[in-house]
Amino acid sequence: MSSTISPSPPTPFAARLKQVQYFWSPRQTFADLFAKTWMEPAIPFTVLVALLLVFSTIVPNYASAYNAGSMGREFAEFGFVAIAMGLSLISGGIDLSVGSIFALADFVALMGFSIWNLPVPLVIVLTVLSGALLGAVNGFFVGILRTRAFLSTLVTLIVYRGAFDLLTLHWSEQMAMSSASSPLWDAIGNGGILGIPSDVWGLVVIALIGHILLSRSRLGWHLTAVGASPRSARHAGISIRWVLFSIYVVSGMLSALGAVFFAARLASVGSQTGDSLAFETLAAVMIGGVSLAGGKGTIGRCLIGAGIIFVLGNGLIQMGYPGQVTTAVNGAILLLAVGIDVKWSKNRGKAIQKSYVNPTYLDYGPLPDAREGSGTPYAMNDRLRGAEAIALDQVEGPEDIILDREGRLYTGTRQGWILRFSGPSFKTRELFARIGGRPLGLAFDKDDNLIVCAALMGLYGVKPDGTVFKLTDQTNRSWFKLIDDSRLKLTDDVDIAPDGRIYFSEGTTRFDMHTWPVDGLEGRGSGRLVCYDPATGKTRTVVHNVRFCNGVCLTHDAQSILFCETFGLRLMRYWIDGPRKGKTEVALDHLPGCPDNINRASDGGYWLALVAMRTPVYDVAMRMPGFRMRMIKQLPIDEWLFPGINNGCIVKLDADCQPVESYWDPGGESHPSLTSMREDRGYLYLGGLENNRIGRIKLTGVDPTWTGCDSYWGKRRAAP
Amino acid sequence: MRLESSEDVRINAAAGVAGVALPARTPSGLKRLTQEQIVLITTLVLAGIFAVLVPGFATVQNILTLLNSIAVLGILSLGAAIVIIGRGLDISQVASLAIGAAMAAVVMQAGGSIPWAICCGFAVSLAIGLVNGLVIAFIEVPPLFATLATNLLMFGLAQIFIVGSTLLVYVPKSAASFLALGRNVAGVPIPVLIFLGLALIVHLFLSRTRIGRFIYAHGDNPEAARLSGIPTRPLTVLEYSLCAVIGYLAGLVLMATLSSIDTQIVMGTEIFNVILVAVLGGVSLVGGRGSVLSVIAGGLLIGVMLNGMTLLNLGNDTQNIFRGLVLLAAIVGDNLLHPRDEETARHGD
Structure with missing residues (x-):
């Protein structure tokens, strides 16, 4: 399998110089x-x-x-x-x-x-x-x-x-005249x-x-x-x-x-x-x-x-x-x-x-045209406008969502809970588990345990009866790094290989839950892809220095793991099997926005959520580290330049990770900054980090019986 | 407005600065007395006991000797009180005493005129005060530590550049008009007159001038003082400079009395006596409390004790021990009379 890497334009000498100047800090x-x-x-x-x-x-x-x-x-x-x-x-x-x-x-x-x-x-x-x-x-x-x-x-x-x-x-005088002596006293x-x-x-x-x-x-x-x-x-x-x-x-x-x-x-x-x-x-x-x-x-x-x-x-x-x-x-x-x-x-x-954030030179390359009617796969439309709202005002921040074999909908919330919605129109709301931290990425393993990336805590699991158990909260400490990165903090998304090994991402090791967008401004990349092996109980970091490691998805052929580099604006592939095992390569470059989660689609392709959009100004700013440094030092955080978050956008990729079409909520009226989506039985479910609802749209021309669990672990039994 | 007691001062300073009137307390019995009143009464009782028991104590001549013996200590304590009221501490005051005076003596030995010599010594002492003030105000080094360091530094520098390793400097015989400072006028020793005059000036300064009141405000609550617009940093520099200059005056008096100055006293425990005199009378180390009267009360108590013991033919070391014990009793007594509230006590008192 080969992935297409768009060739970068030749870098001018001045830009190269800047790159070198800001490489070390x-x-x-x-x-x-x-x-x-x-x-x-x-x-x-x-x-x-x-x-x-x-x-x-x-x-x-x-x-x-x-x-x-x-x-x-x-x-x-x-x-x-x-x-x-x-x-x-x-x-x-x-x-x-x-x-x-x-x-x-x-x-x-x-x-x-x-x-x-x-x-x-x-x-x-x-x-x-x-x-x-x-x-x-x-x-x-x-x-x-x-x-x-x-x-x-x-x-x-x-x-x-x-x-x-x-x-x-x-x-x-008497002391000076004294003739007292002792070998022990002399030894002392x-x-x-x-x-x-x-x-x-x-x-x-x-x-x-x-x-x-x-x-x-x-x-x-x-x-x-x-x-x-x-x-x-x-x-x-x-x-x-x-x-x-x-x-x-x-x-x-x-x-x-x-x-x-x-x-x-x-x-x-x-x-x-x-x-x-x-x-x-x-x-x-x-x-x-x-x-x-x-x-x-x-x-x-x-x-x-x-x-x-x-x-x-x-x-x-x-x-x-x-x-x-x-x-x-x-x-x-x-x-x-x-x-x-x-x-x-x-x-x-x-x-x-003051010296903690140190922006570096980052050239994002050509900006793809995403304007309405431009005819590109990223062209803006309003296909998410009519999304049906599930659990409206009953959920705070459904960053990731997942459906089980029975078609029940799970999501993590800001409070550190896992909520479960069931029934014909998901009217039944249950508190499935209290994990703590900030539950983000979700995945089902082959025993129907829900594996959860709880940010600030680590990798946890929830049994079907709602019992919470810890899988891992630390990995090997990297050599030559002053910051102790052995403790997992900003664990983000998770997926599971057929042999049971759990691959999950940590966004950044330098910033926390409230300052992670600053990692994008810095542009250095301190995120990582980590693998937990339940067979040995060992946790190892497999890919280092990712510019915010976010969504993780096992490919349909189970040969590689796709992971999103949110502030690198690209999709990466890490081979876990086959001849290129252990290698990392770019799967899709020059995205129009910051990719968040990635999940399987029923047709052998993938769904990719873009949490924020690139702008020409942001691209220029990323090539000007000095400017960003002054901005961080001299302006309050609410006046800093960030990528645009007032859109909702899902991109459909084919089996070779090339963009096919996209689904937009322009202006982000009901689904701004989408972070996650799942296809299940002909529907696409939508989740967002700060949203007050889960969205759902009906997909046309897809397999109406396809579910994620079947795709990963095969059909086992019908719903009880 | 007359400031009779440390209590008044505290209330007035707080009210004047923060615009908040503290509720007036009406203590009863012993607690009605201020610390300096207690110390004065103790001094009188002690003097009474000595007058009865010790022959030669209650004579005019002895009283003058007594006052003369505390004049230098009293002058030093006046300077220390200014700094302590501003919530500071000056360990290096004896350095400005000895090194400034030694500088003046060295210039006199070299044949300089007396006013020129006094100016030179003044400059040296003022420099010590300025260094203290600047380091404490702008680098924000804790006063105890900053002045401890300048004390060592200045003593070392003085030995290298001013006095040499002999440490002892004599005033030349030619400077007779300077040595007159140590004589008597109409039977009263000039050092005593200088002490009393300076006490009056410092009293007026602290209680009648704006800067004096600012010093109380600064010591009572430095942060509130700063927020209400008092330039606390320049004020700190002024406090330490005044302390050093008053120390220098004491040095001149001491040198005139002894015809020489021994810079070895910089490393001695004299500064602790100075602080104790001030604190004993009610100039609390927490700042913002006490007055010139406190210094006079504390000085008199020490003077009466020392004088009585000298007349009783007690040795210097014995006197030290006795004095220490009485001071310990005073500290404990103060603690019992004015117990600290553990909930509101400032940390690091």
């Missing part, structure tokens, strides 16, 4: 990339990696194992405190006292080890407990009494610092396992536990909820007070844990201990992407931010710059990073939205 890549949630931590992470690379090229011996070890040791202490600060920010508050708690815990650890000579495990427990106690004071005020976190922890910062200064004044402070410092191991373990708790546990979810919106959290029955209390206790414990390693490493207390920790960790976690507004942040982000601040400060010192340069650079980077962060988080949605 960096803007679209940008939009897809930044719509990803992993992009936010990815940016600071890239900065961190870049910093490490820069320093390892500038600073001699920076990348050596020794330097990495000593840096890791210092970083881990900082990392504990950064996590503590990060958790308090996620809870919607702030713990300014982390540095003072760190200092006091450092003192407690050295006191226990050097002066009281306690065993090392006891020292660790005692230190962490002291951190918990100091954190509990914060938690008591902020959580239980609900005072303001900023002020309360500010005061505890001063009080703890005062206590620390007082204590070190009395004890620092200076040793490691597998060449990795012990406190890095500690940090890894704590970070993993913390990550699981924060993202997978009840406490973590409650914490995020309280941080994001305390009022909603309270309404949901979460005990805000105890969640906040426990998070300040945890924050204190983490700071104390960092102090244990610090104490074991340095074995002395200085008045500066932990002095600038509050500022540095606050800066770190905010650079990592933990929001001051609360409810947003992860352990990973805290550590990435901590890494940046630490590597920067450490690297500048290793390069021999005095401390003040580090201070200035820290300040400048903070200001810059947060400025970008604020502007970005405010405008992210807008930026993605």
